[in-house]
Amino acid sequence: MAMFNMLGAIAALLLLNWSPAESACAITAAQLTVEFGVEPIGIDSAAPRLSWILQELDDTVRNQTQSAYRILVASTAAILQSNVGDLWDSNIQNSSNSLAIPYAGKALSSGMQAFWKVFVWDGTGVQCEPSVPSSWEAGIVATEDWHGTWIQRNDAPPATDCDCYNDDPVPLFRKQFSLAPGKTVARARAYVTGLGYFVLYIDGQRVSDNELEPGWTSYASTVPYAAYDVAIGGPEFVVGIMLGNGWYNPLPLRMWGSLDLRQQLTIGLPTTLLQLNVWYTDGSMDSFSTDSSWKVGNGPIIRNNIYLGEVYDARAELPGWSALGFNDSSWSYAVQSKPPTGALRFRMIPPVRRIRTLPALSMKQQAPDTFIFDIGVNLAAGVSLSVAGPTKAGVSILLRYGEILNPDGSLNVMTSVAGQIKSQGQGGPCAPAVAWQSDTVILKGVAAGSVENYTSTFTWHGFQFIELTCTPACSQAGISVGLDTVSAYQLNTDLTSIGNFTSSSPLLNSIQAMVRTSLLSNMISVQSDCPHRERFGYGGDAVASAEAALLNFDMRQMYGKRLDDYVDAVRPNGGFTETAPFNGIADASMGGQSGPIIWQSIVTELQQNLYTYSGDMLPMQKYYRQTKAFVDFLLSVAPTNFIVQVGLGDWSSIATRDVPVSSTAFLYRNVLLFSEFAGLLGQEDDVRKYSAIADEIAMAFNSAFLNRTSGVYSIGTQCDQAFALYMGLAPQKQTAQVFQALVNSITAANNHVTVGIQGLKYMLQVLSDFDRADLALAMMSQSDYPSFGYMLAQNATSLWEVWEWSDNTYSHNHGMFAAVSEWFFKGLGGISAAVDSVGFDHILVRPTVAGDLTWVNCSYISARGLVESNWRLVAGTLQLDVRIPANAKGTVVVPSPNGTTTYEIGSGLWHWSVAWN
DSSP states (O other), X not given: OHHHHHHHHHHHHHGGGOOGGGOOXXXXXXXXXXXXXXXXXXXXXXXXXXXXXXXXXXXXXXXXXXXXXXXXXXSSHHHHHTTOOSSXXXXXXXXXXXXXXXXOSSOOOTTOEEEEEEEEEETTSOBOBXXXXXXXEEOOOSGGGOOOOOEEOSOOOOSSTGGGGSOOOOEEEEEEEEOOTXXXXXXXXXXXXXXXXXXXXXXXXXXXXXXXXXXXXXXXXXXXXXXXXXXXXXXXXEEEEEEEOTTTSOOOOEETTTEEHHHHSOOOSOEEEEXXXXXXXXXXXXXXXXOTTSEEEEOSEEEEETTTEEEEEGGGOOTTTTSTTOOOTTSEEOEEOOOOSSEEEEOOSOOEEEEEEEEOSEEEEEETTEEEEEEEEEEEEEEEEEEESXXXXXXXXXXXXXXXXXTTSOEEOGGGOGGGOOXXXXXXXXXXXXXXXXXXXXXXXXXXTOEEEEEOOSOOXXXXXXXEEEESOHHHHTOOOOTTSEEEEEEEEOOOBOEEEEESOHHHHHHHHHHHHHHHHTBSSSBOSOSSSOOOOBHHHHHHHHHHHHHHBOOHHHHHHHHHHHHHTOOTTSOOOXXXXXXXXXXXXXXXXXXXXXXXXHHHHHHHHHHHHHOOOHHHHHTHHHHHHHHHHHHHHSOTTOOOOOSOOSTTOSSOOOHHHHHHHHXXXXXXXXXXXXXXXXXXXXXXXXXHHHHXXXXXXXXXXXXXXXXXXXXXXXXXXXXXXXXXXXXXXXXXXXXXXXXXXXXXXXXXXXXXXXXXXXXXXXXXXXXXXXXXHHHHTOOSSSSHHXXXXXXXXXXXXXXXXXXXXXXXXXXXXXXXXXXXXXXXXXXXXXXXXXXXXXXXXXXXXXXXXXXXXXXXXXXXXXXXXXXXXXXXXXXXXXXXXXXXXXXXXXXXXXXXXXXXXXXXXEEEEEEOO
């Protein structure tokens, strides 16, 4: 180490004179991120975390590691190019860490730019080629730096529930500004929020392709804002803002006949806040913002609700309303509004975007004036309508949406009805009898050769099928309906795809496609249960599916926000809620509106997942106090014998939900995880206290549930056995017996599942851990009920809410059974984090060759870089190719007909060839 320190000092002196020709290093820092985003604009953290991966410059070189790094952060690109960090020079740090390193330089003021790059040294102490420069920008970092005021249209709030269902055109705000004369714009940034949703325009052009901005939070605690790089075209310019209702101004629908979101959420009339900062080339700055001098008018969207959809009256369109030259003399002035109480925070997650366009694959005329379109996949989407002229003003086109069709080919809306409102009066005063998803477009009338277009703006739907009807009838109105009349566009938070699994089994590949569709369908700024009926952030769903999501998509920012949402909603007693943002649902509560124990457990599970997958310890540090209070709350309400009787159990299971087993197991897991967090943070007193309590819970669990003669827990369901084994509750001497009881339960079900969403995750992993992935594969390869193959046989393109077919109640697009994809990666491809892994720095590769599979290709872009495990059976041999990224190590368990052989390897490409009979 002393020799390296001396080399490091010399390297620091020579840094300015370094050139690529002098480096014998085979790695370089690459893919630089700030708070896990690429060159973000709007960061309001005082110490944003910097990360990179080590890119290997030569695939033939193995065992590459980082032994040191140096970060330079400069105020200009030119200063950085001279290898000077005037904002921060970390100096050479003898560390292999490349993840979530907090910025520790000069304080960044609002809007300030930071340019940075990284130098690394390889494992032999050789300095490597520096990274390509990157950058980030601060957002509004201090409350006093916000100059604008919240504004709204001068409307009175609805006096009755029925008033909420009246036409209420979206407000359009506009203001003309002037740049400083004689000055040239260097850059301009818009910092803007609008509740519920907003769209920003400058000089008649939409500023961004982001949708449903700024996203959903508990607005009483946190109000997200977006930051945009905007172009100012001339000395005079106009800023326009259109607002929708979103989650801030919901309808008083009585979901399930009782839950009124207006009584549960932070609500108000649509309101907005904007600050547009313009920096000139001479270094000066102007700031333009919202105030009561803005004008406000009415837009053509005359109703909008996330559940019931939009009503769009094209006759009310105002061409050019956000551009220069528009006459707004008839518009009124905006008024200052009372802002929500939440702190303004930069929207740290990726925005919602239109991911792809889905044209209709088929159209059927179901009735003389009814047309059914099939877009081919059940997903979360918006819709576009295109009607060729000539058209008549006032003709109304109704679009309704559904996941399935009735046997006669007509649209079935019942699996996607908001809050199960399916009868008159159930939804409250003036609510529709059936709260189906729809959009209505009222045509303005255009001549032949012209086209009327509509695209939904402030809503989304979950569907595969679209029903179109006209009033008056399309034929009477002269409307020609064709395959290109409607199309859909996939909507979801724009998550980067980082995982890939394919195999020789078309069935498994189709299951994987269903998982990815359902996960993305339920990522609209919140990971939800379904994209239509509820759209709520249930914790239990994510407990079951979080690792599947992490292996398929870059979830680091989403899950950071998800933890923030739960902490924002924490109850006064320390308990966490069933959903976040909290909406009043508290099934099987443990008291004080806390949720059922498994659903609350998302807070500890995500902290552990983020640490293991991305090396992110900040949630543990930031929320240590809240997590400790949560565990203390659980212990305070648990009986003295620790056996928890309340809960929802293994949700959507076929077998009896054994609530005391699952709830007590999660009491143990939460206490144990917290003791591990305490150890990582050096809280030794808490380690001793809570690990001892965990031991007591384990003893009580086994005393209450384990039949020590048979190895059966409680009633012996697949879930009972899997929970005990996965969580390490089974006594070491009896694990084989407990596992055999699990196998017996599976074979008794003819190799079919009886588990629900959590049990599926744990059972599949346990089967692989005990070298029976062949049995897991047999279960996942079934094609009759209950199985994923059964869903596919019923033409499913996304995961169902339950194992059985439903045409009235249950959703056909729930992501909570996604754990099967986690097992594809871990069990068949064999890629998982080793038990001691931090940010995937130790990778376990343990592929399974079983059943009729002849090949599997599996890859995952980890926080360290690309991991691959590809195997195939060729001419009597198993060919296995493995890639481990630089700065990581691997433990590879190579199978053979006679057992396994374990290899400890470093980074690089590795190949094994094994005789296979």
